[in-house]
Amino acid sequence: MQYADLQCDECDLLHALxxxxxxxxxxxxxxxxxxxxxxxxRIGLAQSVSSKITVIPDDANGTVTRVSPSPQQQQQQQQQQQPGDEQ
Amino acid sequence: MNNKAATTTPATTLNNKAGRSDSAAVSASSAPGRPQPHHPATNLRLALLGNPNTGKTTLFNRLCGLRAKTANFPGSTVDARVGRCTLHVASQHDPTATEPQPIELIDLPGLYRLGLNLPESKLCRDVLDGTDTTGPVPDAAIVVADASNLARNLCLVAELLARGFPVILALNMIDIARRRGLSIDTDALGRKLGCRVVPVAARQGIGLDELRAAMARMVDRCIRNMPADHVTVSDAAVLPDVSDTSAIAEWADEIVRTSVGGPAAVGEASDSIIDRLDAAFTHPIVGVLVFAAVMTGLFWTIFSLAQLPMSLIEISFEYLGGFLGTVLPPGMVHDLLVDGVIGGVAGTVVFLPQICLLFFLISLLEDTGYLARAAFVMDRLMCRFGLPGQAFVPMLSSHACAIPGIMSAKLIPDPQDRLATILVSPFMSCSARLPVYVLLIGLLFRDNAALGGLAFFGCYGLGALAAFGTAFVARRSILRGKSRPMVLELPTYKWPSLLSALLTTWDQGIDFLKKAGTIIVALCIVLWWLSAYPKVDPPQPALDMLAQAQLVESADAAEAEQLRTEAAAITARHEQASSFAGRMGRVVQPVFEPLGYDWQLTVGVVASFAAREVFVSTMAVLTSGSDDVEDEGILNQIYQAQRDDGSPVITKSTAASLLVFYVLAMQCLPTLAVTRRETGSWKWAALQFGYMSSLAWVASLVTYQGLRWMGVP
Incomplete structure (x- = not known):
């Protein structure tokens, strides 16, 4: 699951859900x-939240999805992790 | 161990430390997170935690014999609530016997994780750390989990185990889980988690004896300072790093996979009926229409079904007043009881049917699970005005009373969002406004229940419109910023519990009657005295009429009676106008004169700044001697009351003007006190009072003058 431009608190809440x-x-x-x-x-998401979540279809009928980070987001994550690693 | 382990003690304390020793062994400064050895001088404390909407409060009520409010949407509990019950634990002297052990049970708001930066998570952390006002660190925790949705609930269990708390996992709604085909191996689950697992159905009272027995066993071990009663730790899954959300979710999934069976073991079963209902209830057009229909139906039901019981109450009070009137000799006591106490209390109690119906219907609605869907319908609207979707619950609660509405705003994460919600919540029409609405709408649409229902809806709509408009202005001026988008767990649909709705109705009805029997009686006595004294001589026109009546008595008895009646009415108006209340009303009346109010309405409006519902009883007291309407009901008495010049006190235009005033004005001192407490400053309470009252005055002025301009009397 990846979230673009969502605040940390919102990401944490989605994770907790x-x-x-x-x-x-x-x-x-x-x-x-x-x-x-x-x-x-069942979770209701306002459009401003759902539009920032990346999901990847998992089966033929498209109702079940598997979500994973996009390559660009993975790169962003790695960049964010690097300073911490150095410390 | 006694399996029928407990007696309940209904006594409860909310957010206080009543009954606790000051010499508690565990101080707030002790290391947070881990329970400390129990001190025998204090009651044992068990924290009741769980995800939102898992039935914690229902279980709390069952265990403590209380009736705290429950609802089928997340966030109905907003504060830590302390109850007491007695468990029967093994005697320290005789292992074969049991002895009673009082414990405190802390019902906490629903939360998903302890580590989240959300108000409910912080509140629970504070309670578990012993840094909140309810008392020291709890000795153990009971996690209430939805048995149909176990994986997510286990994450909270992991957090508590990681903090070192002895835990009992109560698998609530086990009956629903079994109906869905889930089979839960509680022993295997307990072994994996390293804690006792008890299946319960709190609503039906299933499994409570087993839960009490498990609690007694845990309490026994706490008293003896023994390690937690883990069933066995040999199979226990190694706890993951609780700060790693993915790891903890995988850990929970793995435990569920090995201990839960059935076609919907991991909860992936879909339900086309629920999908269709959700699609309809959250649809941009259909959802709004459904919401409007539900609300209009609610108010129409209140307005129409309450007529008969209202009439019965009116007749009862008339009978009582008439009986006392004949038994008591004329004089001050007679006037005080008949005109002051009975007249005033009748003017309030007559609205009991509406109050009961409102709470009964709202309770049914809350139980269905529909309101969470309605929250999304409203979110689309509210976010345009700068209010977060989470404000829906506080604003809906404010329809019963603004005080719990404002208090429930504390679960809104963003401070600006929270403040905006607190400021506008009192615009929502509370139950205290209901008597005034009934009185005035009854005058405007006396013979048309459908129009009356629509007018009711209009009043609620006007309040909501004012709230949204105010939020729109506030979020672009004093509370700049965007509201947070809405993320909400949608509860399952349920048939509402009739018993729960009836209990809620009973509690609220008793509260209303207590208020009528205390505050309103006191105010009625004060107002009666103010309106009855000082005593003055009859005015000259009345004396002339009485003299003429004596002259014509022998020739025309009917005309003489008519003259006496008119003289009595003139005298009563003169006495009212010369009374302390009349004089005070005249001093303030210039402020309200542009709105169409005479001195009597002015006194009614000013008196109701303490509490809105006082308006009707005030008017009942003020108009009790102004007309010969002893055989009429209280409402007719007010409708037929006359001004000093003989014109009606309440016309259609003044009724509309008053209605607008009461929809918008801030006339509730307790609400202002709660606003001050929740915002931490009198500044916001003063702003709320000044703004709402000014807006009410201006809107009433426009209404009255506009109607007069259109020729409405």
């Missing part, structure tokens, strides 16, 4: 709100 990196979720409704199901949890 089960929307973690590479989690499996199903999109129950698109639009505003977008409704996704992670495990047994």
């Amino acid at each position: 089960g929307m973690t990196d590479r989690c499996k979720l199903s999109v129950r409704k698109t639009g505003n709100p977008c409704i996704v199901q992670v495990g047994a949890t």
